[in-house]
Amino acid sequence: MTDDITADLLLGILDEVRDDSSGDLVPHLGDYEHPNPDALAMAVCDLDGTVTSAGDDGIRFDLQSASKPFVYALALDQKGVDEVAKRIGVEPSGDAFNEISLEAGTGRAPNGLVNAGALAAHALVGDTDDDEVSRFEHIRALFSRLVGREVEVDEEIADIEAKSAHRNQALAHLLAEEGNLADDPHEVVAGYGRQCAVRVDVRELAHMAAMFANGGLKPGSDERILGRKAVRYANSVMFTCGMYDAAGDWVYQVGLPAKSGVSGCLFAVVPGKFGIAAYSPRLDEHGNSVRAAAAIEELSDRFDLHVLDHVHDDGFGPAA
Incomplete structure (x- = not known):
């Protein structure tokens, strides 16, 4: 075809x-x-x-939210389905992508493609001792392998996003309050902003x-990127x-x-x-x-x- x-x-x-x-x-x-x-x-x-x-x-x-499925899949690959499912559901929310709400009864993000889920997935990438910088490098390395070059970050957009990330900060703190964010909310939001500013x-x-x-x-090729x-x-x-x-x-x-x-x-x-x-x-x-x-x-x-x-x-x- x-x-x-x-x-x-x-x-x-x-x-x-x-x-x-x-x-x-x-x-x-x-x-x-x-x-x-x-x-x-x-x-x-x-x-x-x-x-x-x-x-x-x-x-x-900038990839913006188009980055989300790749990072969600990376979290699944690194941490396993059961561990990811503790923090991120799989149901359509019916709400806007940045709606400040979590899944009733569990406090999870509804799915990995709304902002709450993307923040939770970002926080799961890498090792437990990774900080904002090293976690983002796992993600940047994934995108670089996919496109065959070292991808760059749109620093102007990343800076603008960082100054107006109030809703994402609110979502990250909500997730943390429910025990469903694997790292510090401020570090996660900062790293997620850079994830979204990767350029292709x-x-x-x-x-x-x-x-x-x-x-x-x-x-x-036969190179396996994700499971x-x-x-x-x-x-x-x-x-x-x-x-x-x-x-x-x-x-x-x-x-x-x-x-x-x-x-x-x-x-x-x-x-x-x-x-x-x-x-x-x-x-x-x-x-x-x-x-x-x-x-x-x-x-x-x-x-x-x-x-x-x-x-x-x-x-x-x-x-x-």
Whole structure:
């Protein structure tokens, strides 16, 4: 199938969504002047590591919340499912990504892809004696292995985020009060801010997504980045929770595990086949990129990528 996905085809999809100027640039960055407000790009990476892209594919952006599934999977891989489950649930919250609330009765984060869960997952990475700096280095090393270069942090964004991290501080302190944060709240929030400010481009994000499609193996090699079970659980949570309070609509319309970031990036996983990434900075009311979501939905429609379109391969066909 990836032979049919050419740069010209991706460019055609981008041209279809290009005129949609709705949405807003990320609101919490105050007076920050976005360098590329009209950028638009898309890429697909197959399991051999071959990347096809179109548009502004050389522009680097902050991962923001698109970093969450990778760190959640890293925590699962390092600490095991049972240990992670003590602090992080797997249910969709139905709330905004930064809602100040925890799971009733347990005090856990609802899932690993809202901010509370991302903070709890970040705190679980590394060894018990790791501090903010060394813990972040575990995470940066993961991203560097995935993209094949030493990734950098957007220091300007990290600084802005650090000065306006009040909600994340509140969430971290709530988790700590419930015994569900594995380290000091201030250190965790600081490290998490740097995690979100790691920069990649759309081709690299598609390559990262293809690792999730490839069961934890780096595309184009036999190098295992993450364990198969950790990847399976991360894909499952992305499927049900990755698009926040728009997750139900996304599963209904597109039907792929996915995760967005407020920088305007969005990636999706076609299990066993390839990873997709798109980038466009303007966001809808849920914090998801308007044009990136539309582009990936169009690709899914054209190639019947919805995971439930394929149950007929085993003798059960969905209704037309």
